[in-house]
Amino acid sequence: MARLAASEHDTSSGSSSSDSNGSYNAVSFLLDRNIEQGRGNKLAYTDTVSELTYGELQRQTRKLANLLRRLSVRREERVAMIMLDTIDFPIVFLGALRAGVVPVPLNTLLTAEQYAYVLADCRARVLFVSEALYPVVKDIVGRMPDLEHVVVSGNNAFGHKKLSEELARESDSFATVATHADEPAFWLYSSGSTGSPKGVRHLHANLEATASTYAKQVLGIREDDVCLSAAKLFFAYGLGNALTFPLSVGATTVLNPERPTPALMFKLMNKYNPTIFYGVPTLFAAMLHDDSLKDERCGSRLRVCTSAGEALPESVGNAWRARFNVDILDGVGSTELLHIFLSNAPGDIKYGSSGRPVPGYKVRLVNEAGEDVADGEVGEMLVHAPSAGEGYWNQRHKSRSTFEGYWTRTGDKYIRDAEGRYTFCGRSDDMFKVSGIWVSPFEVESALITHPAVLEAAVVPEADPEGLLKPKAFIVLRADAARDRLDEVLKEHVKQKIGAWKYPRWIEVVESLPKTATGKIQRFKLRERAS
Template structure:
């Protein structure tokens, strides 16, 4: 592993550093696998991204787009500087202070995040649908001094603030020109701001997990972490270009969205389009065509729902499609490819690791596999004792790379990091050619009558039936078999969820998979429980 030259921290507020896990619980951080991972000891993430763009001659190229305005890289930097001036001059924030950000994907949210990090502050982005109780829990854990909030989302945050002793002020952004809003405050500044000279290992952000387990945690990432992530999957797999226009549904508050919808396009000198409307499958396809988007990020469910509209409207400029956040069924991959001719780039990442660490380029896809380990990382499939299992065997995924899990003040650190390896909580199989095949979350593996059944495999089979729109498969307690396979199915319009349909779907799965894998129980639902990022919340399906 590469030894690091540490630079004295510029963050005078040490709240986050003092609540990191003890060093013996840290993951091993490996910077030796790519020369690009040797990042300077003093490196401000945002300053570095803008400097890279300007050096490449992109100052006058579009960076942030909407249906109302397009900002070049130079325009965006000027606005980021002005917002940073407001934070540090008007509100006297000092490096290391936390700033909560609340908003959907918008230019205002993106500029706010960049300004916070450039000023040496710690960004705490939150999902726009969170309510006051959930925001209060984040405020209690992160102790932000200030919040930047979309003007349309103030109410719940104001309720949370009234119950908090630490959140001093809320600055609204977007849609307002009133006294006290960010647009007015920033307009009064001259745009001359010197980025905070942070150490690369100073903290840039706290990312709260999206809650598929029901208990969100705060993963902490440094400036070095995010810059290292830029040199791995974006450089080695995605390979975006300056003329790319990026669109997608993952929220900026989710690391998949933050990377794909802001950081990685900046690293490539590309631009991002943020819509003013809520995405539906048809609206996304129409916008992709209208805007001329070339890269799309979204979840498997959306690709499945978008396929028919893509076939109808066509998306001629689109060239790269990225899926992550949950398992990509092969049925969905083929449906999208048949509609567009585009091979989806699958990937598995984690909030705790910042972004994707297993993936493959469109030219290197193997059916059913997520891909190979991304250059810069190493991964293996192990047993419960951490010993690597034979190829073709199912075990737990373990990963080491330039990023890793550090929870803020959370006992679950011990579960995620063991002997320096990160354990994302996934069951995998690796074949002789180094491809990784996702099986299930560790706690989603169904053991029925002594047989192991992976829920995503059954889901993929069900999705191949023409009557099924969506489905989720879990194990349910059973006195005779220990567990039984149960499927929760959303049918397409015009289909009837009755005993005939149950038998039809059971026979369909039996014809595709080993008979012990078929769902002995099927329940029809109008919709499945999902997080804001599109991940299926199987823990909710398991509740009576």
């Protein structure tokens, strides 16, 4: 690959750059700018089977835009994507943006009825689906009233349109639609960990906002980086990791269409030698604790790792650093805010903490009365963000309770120390008081997993015989864990770590913990079980 100068494009304020007519299309910033700066022959993507240069990606997105026009999909109408992480994903996503059409990437792990709900909710005109995932939706596509076309990525189109054949019919000449920075660009559905998924409407400007803040000023992504993300592209976190950030500087990305197991991640790292690895806490822990992989390494060029989805336990961060000599930048993001807004940074890492606000973002912690709390006090986090969505689709009440003017209510409880670092305490509906003092489920869980017998832990409140709430722990044990006097040992371990009143009064051993597809523990299911 030719060595090319890094981009001089600077939007550190988080605002987007429009042309002289006031129009702005995110695909111009993410893709076309790379061609203008001479990266047409540089590798943009590999999915372990196929490769795509920046020039070919541009041509294919133009063909995709022409395909949407031929299918009579109009500006701002939606197309759904149930697609694995292959090179076809960025072609469809960016091609839709180019046409002014709104792509809606969907979780690839949903059930048929969950897809039916979301497809009906977003009123998608076209469904792009990977061949391997089509059997899940084959019985519902015929009853979606707004769905007119199904386009399959793969060899077998099941009687529908085949993406490769449809693109081959199209011209690679297309005048990018002159959208506006504040125009809807794409939707992402929330994980639905506490109810039905909500469609978050994001704007064309939001993608560049995350690139110019977190990617540029915290991650320090460069043109010579090779990126590997365990989080999939349909997640807000994965979309930034594997699309927005690398494209913003002309970097190269390795896509993984398979489940991100520890063994596969090590295999990809050793094959492609990435410089940036984006993971999640459960994966980092699994990679560290799998005895069959204890001698595996992460490649010779790895310079930084990131973590999001849930708070990274201090023990995991320290163990990763000790084994691989690479830091994990633990951060906090959300579907509503598109990517990470609070993070540790190179040279400023405190494991167990979520770090400080990303440049360009402002953060407040407030009590139940909406008043700012002092350092050392627990409060709900509100964020002033350049990348915030404009609201939920068809859910006005929830939009009003989440998007409050310039501020977005996260639903997370945090505590801020005197140095301005924030530490996660739990979701607002997960927190509870013991003897009048707030207890953070995450703090108890973090103490539990520092014991060598415990692999994973989740803590919820349960009422004692007097009706008072106390912590109850659900734990997953390591394979070689000794169970003799385990309850007593773990209770004493927590007391010594974080305080006598916080220890779990009950401990239940389970085979696994309920989680969302993003790896977040679904504590509401455990609360129901406990009650």
